[in-house]
Amino acid sequence: MAVRLGARLMAAIAATILLPVATVLTGTPAAADTRVDNPYIASERYVDPWWYASAVSEPGGAAVAIEPTGIWLDSVAHIEGTSSFPGLRAHLDEAVVQDSYGSAPLTIQIVLNDLPDRNCTHAVSNGDFSVTADGLNRYRTEYVDPIAEILADPAYQRLRIVAIVEPDFLPGLLLPAATSRCAAVQASGAYPTALRYAITRLHAIPNVYVYLDASHHGVVGHPDNFGRAADLLASIAGATGGQPSPVHGFTVNVAGYGALVEPYFNTHMGLPVKNSRWVAGNDYVDELSFAQAFRQRLIAAGFGPGIGMVIDTSRSGWGGPYRPVRTSTSTDVNRFVDESRTDRRHSVGNWCNQAGAGLGARPTATPASGIDAYAWIKPPGVSDGTSMNVPGPDGLQPDPMCDPTYVQGTVPSGALPYAPAAGQWFGQQFQELLANAYPPL
Numbered sequence: 001m002a003v004r005l006g007a008r009l010m011a012a013i014a015a016t017i018l019l020p021v022a023t024v025l026t027g028t029p030a031a032a033d034t035r036v037d038n039p040y041i042a043s044e045r046y047v048d049p050w051w052y053a054s055a056v057s058e059p060g061g062a063a064v065a066i067e068p069t070g071i072w073l074d075s076v077a078h079i080e081g082t083s084s085f086p087g088l089r090a091h092l093d094e095a096v097v098q099d100s101y102g103s104a105p106l107t108i109q110i111v112l113n114d115l116p117d118r119n120c121t122h123a124v125s126n127g128d129f130s131v132t133a134d135g136l137n138r139y140r141t142e143y144v145d146p147i148a149e150i151l152a153d154p155a156y157q158r159l160r161i162v163a164i165v166e167p168d169f170l171p172g173l174l175l176p177a178a179t180s181r182c183a184a185v186q187a188s189g190a191y192p193t194a195l196r197y198a199i200t201r202l203h204a205i206p207n208v209y210v211y212l213d214a215s216h217h218g219v220v221g222h223p224d225n226f227g228r229a230a231d232l233l234a235s236i237a238g239a240t241g242g243q244p245s246p247v248h249g250f251t252v253n254v255a256g257y258g259a260l261v262e263p264y265f266n267t268h269m270g271l272p273v274k275n276s277r278w279v280a281g282n283d284y285v286d287e288l289s290f291a292q293a294f295r296q297r298l299i300a301a302g303f304g305p306g307i308g309m310v311i312d313t314s315r316s317g318w319g320g321p322y323r324p325v326r327t328s329t330s331t332d333v334n335r336f337v338d339e340s341r342t343d344r345r346h347s348v349g350n351w352c353n354q355a356g357a358g359l360g361a362r363p364t365a366t367p368a369s370g371i372d373a374y375a376w377i378k379p380p381g382v383s384d385g386t387s388m389n390v391p392g393p394d395g396l397q398p399d400p401m402c403d404p405t406y407v408q409g410t411v412p413s414g415a416l417p418y419a420p421a422a423g424q425w426f427g428q429q430f431q432e433l434l435a436n437a438y439p440p441l
Contacts, residue, residue, distance in 0.1 A: 035207070035248070036160075037306055038365060039107050039160040039162055039248075039372075040107055040310075040365035040366070040372055040373040040375075041365045041366060042105075043104055043107045043160055044098070044099070044104050044105070044107070045068035045106070045107055045363065046095045046106055046107065046109070047065075047066050047068060047098065048068075048069050048071060048091065048379065049094060050086055051065075051069050051382075052065045052066065054381060054425045054430075055380075055381065055430070057427075058430050058431060059431070060431075061430065061434065064359065064380070064434070067376055068107070068109065068363055068375070069109075069376045069377070069379040069380075070109040070164065070375070070376070070377040070379065071108070071109065071111065072110075072111045072113060072379075073088060073110060073111060073112055073114065073147060074111070074127075074423070075114060075127075075128055076114065076128050076142050076146075079146050084423075084424075088147065088150050088151075091110075092108070092151075092153075092155075092156050092159070093155075095108045095156070096155060096158075096159065099158060099159060105158060105159065105160050106159055106160065107159075107161075107162060108159055108160070109162045109164060109375065109377060110151075110162070110163055110164070111164045111254070111377060112144070112147065112163060112164065112166055113166060114129065114139065114143050115129070115191060115195075116129040116131045116138075116139050116190050116191075116194065117131055117135065117172075117181040117182075117184065117185050117190075118169070119168065120178075120179055120181040120182035120184075120185050121172055121178045121179065122179075122401070123179075123399050123401065124397045124398065124399040125181055126396045126397060126422065128142070128143070129143075130181070131184050131185055131188045131190040132184055136188070136190045136194055139197075140194070140197050144194075144201055144202075147202075148201045148202060151202070151205050156207070157206070158207070159207060161207055161209065162209045162211060163208050163210050163211065164213065164254065164310075164377060165198055165202070165211065165213060166194075166212075167254035168213060168216075168254065168255075169191055169195070169213060169215075170214065170215040170219060170232075171215060171219050172186070172191060173185075173191055173192075174220070174225045174228060174229055175219070175225075192232075192236050196237075196238075199212060199237060199246045200246050202246075203246030203248075209248040209249070210246055210247050210248050211247070211248060211249045211250060211251045211310055212233060212237060212247045212250055213250065213251050213252075213254055214229065214233065214251065214291075214294060214298075214309075215229070216252055216253045216254075216258050216287065216290075217252070217253075217258055217284040217285070217286065217287055217289075217290035217348075218258060218348030220290070220294060221282045221283050221294075222281060222282050222283070223283055226283065226294070227297065229294075230294065230297040230298050230300070230301040231301050233247075233301070234298070234302040237303070239298075239301065239302035239303040239304075241302060242299070242302065243302075243304065245302075245303060245304065247303070248308075249307050249308040249309060250291075250294075250295070250307065250310070251310045251375075251377065252287055252290065252294070252309060252311055252312070253311055253312045253316065254312045254377050255312065255314075255377065255378035255384065256287075256312060256316070256351065256378075257316060257318075257351070257354045258286065258287045258316055258343065258348065259285075259287065259318055259341070259342050259343040260288050260311065260316050260360055260361055260374070261286050261289075262286040262342055262343070263342070264326060264328070264340040264341070265285065265340035267279060267282070267283060267284070271336050272333055273333065273336070273337060275333065276333045276334050276336070277334050277337075278338065278341060279337060286343075287311050288311065288368060291311055291371060292368070292369060292371070294309075295307065295308075296370075308371065308372030309370055309371050309372060310372050310373045310375050311371060311373075311375070312375060312377040312378055313361040313362075313363075313374045313376065314359065314375075314376035314378045314380050315354070315357045315359065315378065315380060315433060317357070317358030317359045317360040317361075317433070317437045317438035318343055318356070318358055318436065318438060319358040319436045319437050319438030319440055320358055320435055320436035320438075322344055322356060323436075323438065324340055324341070327340050342438075344356045344357075346411050346412050346413075346414045347408075347411045347414075350411070350413060350414045352385050352399065352402040352415045353383060353384045353385070353387070353402060353419045353426065353429055354415065355414055355415070355416050356414075356432070357432070357433060357436060358432070358433055358434075358437045358438050359380055359433045359434065359436075359437035359438075359441070360374075361374045361439070362374070362439075380429075380430060380433050381425060381426055381427065381430030381433065382423060382424070383419045383420050383421065383423065383424050383425070383426040383429065384402060384419070384422060385398065385399050385421065385422045386398045386402060386419055386420060386422070387403055387415055387416065387417050387418060389403070396421050396423075400413070401413050401415065402415050402419060404416065404417045416428060416432070
């Protein structure tokens with residue numbers, strides 16, 4: 001699946017500027033593609049020139065700089081663009097330029113991430129909207145509608161646009177209300193209503209493929225959440241009896257650090273692994289086994305058999321000198337698990353700029369049964385949040401989970417120090433991701 005990078009495009013990427021789309025579009029745009037079963041197959045992949053420029057500026061970064069990454073629309077301002085973030089049209093225009101170098105369609109991944117009180121389980125919610133301040137209506141009119149209008153522009157109808165809808169919203173609905181924001185979210189029904197609007201509006205655009213987020217194994221893999229999550233997603237998407245749904249598939253581990261595969265232990269081993277501190281009763285210990293099993297449960301809940309899963313592997317590698325090379329021989333279950341697991345976080349709930357993480361499996365289509373793609377949805381090297389107790393340049397508030405000195409209960413945050421604000425380039429993290437990549441670079 002080679003990326004078409006002609007001399008002209010390479011010059012544009014190196015300069016981190018757009019090529020004028022008018023110079024490559026003539027006449028009437030090509031007819032829209034009919035949706036295919038898997039938008040990642042038989043297509044080229046959009047290389048974000050801004051991420052490319054950041055990656056190649058780091059020693060060794062050129063080895064991965066042409067990998068496709070997601071375009072995050074995590075504020076209304078990012079739709080049009082800011083001085084720090086190119087807007088949606090800028091990326092789509094660049095995608096049209098890259099698409100012009102060959103006959104196969106080009107797939108571009110965009111991420112919608114601005115639900116009212118998004119990430120309500122976190123100590124800080126940096127979204128634009130709140131359910132207590134007309135957030136649901138504002139989400140529709142100020143956020144989803146402008147995105148949909150841009151995506152529906154005929155200039156972009158040849159692109160395969162993968163729209164990843166609202167990463168990690170499920171914990172706010174499945175778990176007991178951890179904050180007053182979550183209580184308001186759960187009482188209002190705002191999340192399901194907003195999600196139904198977004199997926200319906202986006203699905204109406206013929207070349208958009210909607211992937212609804214399904215969180216990660218650390219939350220949904222628990223037996224108390226597994227079936228409830230599948231039924232909730234089916235309710236949101238209107239999936240019944242295998243009939244067509246506006247949802248094309250599901251994403252897991254978006255912007256997460258969960259290991260793709262744990263090769264040295266699982267929950268079916270002789271020791272009571274499920275009762276260990278790390279596993280804590282979960283039925284799954286990695287993202288691939290979880291995604292494959294959850295896909296079957298989603299089909300049982302009413303989705304058609306053609307749905308596929310996409311796993312974000314951008315930071316799930318956990319290679320480097322601390323990666324285990326064999327199964328532990330300890331007879332103490334906690335030591336057995338800790339010595340066997342490749343995921344070196346202090347807790348599966350830790351999410352911010354995790355120390356020791358590495359680049360994971362490279363983006364590829366159909367890598368395993370039921371899996372549409374491994375994808376780098378979160379651009380590696382882009383900070384999850386500031387480690388300093390100061391607001392970010394766009395008014396983003398710091399989350400304590402990004403503070404390397406923070407301890408939640410008895411569990412350290414595991415965050416790297418000296419991190420910039422969310423969305424900013426974090427060279428130290430990128431260098432560590434390169435060094436700990438698995439498979440190695």
